[in-house]
Amino acid sequence: MKKINIAIDGYAGCGKSTTAKLVAQKLHYLFVDSGSMYRAVTLYFIQNQVDITNLEQVKKALLDIHIVFKNNAQTHQREIYLNGICVEKEIRSLEVSNYVSEVSALKEVRVNMVKQQQRMGLHKGVVMDGRDIGTVVFPDAELKIFMTATLDARVQRRKLEFAEKGQSYSAAVLRENLLSRDEIDTTRQESPLRQAQDAYVLDTTSLSIDEQVNWVIEKAQHIMGSLESAQARQDIIRQEQSVI
Ligand code: CDP
Numbered sequence: 001m002k003k004i005n006i007a008i009d010g011y012a013g014c015g016k017s018t019t020a021k022l023v024a025q026k027l028h029y030l031f032v033d034s035g036s037m038y039r040a041v042t043l044y045f046i047q048n049q050v051d052i053t054n055l056e057q058v059k060k061a062l063l064d065i066h067i068v069f070k071n072n073a074q075t076h077q078r079e080i081y082l083n084g085i086c087v088e089k090e091i092r093s094l095e096v097s098n099y100v101s102e103v104s105a106l107k108e109v110r111v112n113m114v115k116q117q118q119r120m121g122l123h124k125g126v127v128m129d130g131r132d133i134g135t136v137v138f139p140d141a142e143l144k145i146f147m148t149a150t151l152d153a154r155v156q157r158r159k160l161e162f163a164e165k166g167q168s169y170s171a172a173v174l175r176e177n178l179l180s181r182d183e184i185d186t187t188r189q190e191s192p193l194r195q196a197q198d199a200y201v202l203d204t205t206s207l208s209i210d211e212q213v214n215w216v217i218e219k220a221q222h223i224m225g226s227l228e229s230a231q232a233r234q235d236i237i238r239q240e241q242s243v244i
Pocket of ligand 1: 105131133
């Protein structure tokens, strides 16, 4: 079957990465959590005390940042490496979460990340989630989803996620983080979070993960089926023309 690119965008904590990862597994596609790349840049900026108001420092730091994804042979999960070190755990800390949207609003950071993300999608077969995937990274993606969920549902999910890692934060602290990130992400000048005109809206408030995943898979299969029939029609026309 012809491969497609799937772009999943939406607000913080509405289940984009969980859904994208499982969709990619089912379709045998590559999963890219673009947010983890911005988080890795943020971690580097924190560790190296990069002043984000100093453009020269930001540019120099970006030259020193090398991000790659590698498969963990034991867990079969893709993990993110920052300059050779696996930072999968560190990038999910509340400290990084509280700063990532400010770092992601910088034009230099975005240009750098978008270039890398576009390269990953050149050969299709990618499920990427983020904030600007359907609008900037893959404006030609065959399937675009804009995910939403109520703030309460998103806070509860984040609480559970931290609890699973043995960390406990109050609903108020998590709510504040989600709200302030949404605010910065939707109002920034550089590629703000926006629903692409041709995106399907998926409200996950009362859906289970399986339901979300199946919803996306159905849409993807439908699109792949249409592409296949269009290709078959073109093949027939070409054959008929060669006979004439
Ligand atoms: O917490 P959640 O999983 O929803 O966020 P994330 O996907 O890990 O992204 C963290 C932050 O990175 C977002 O709040 C945005 O500020 C930024 N980001 C972005 O600007 N563009 C993207 N394509 C992905 C993430």
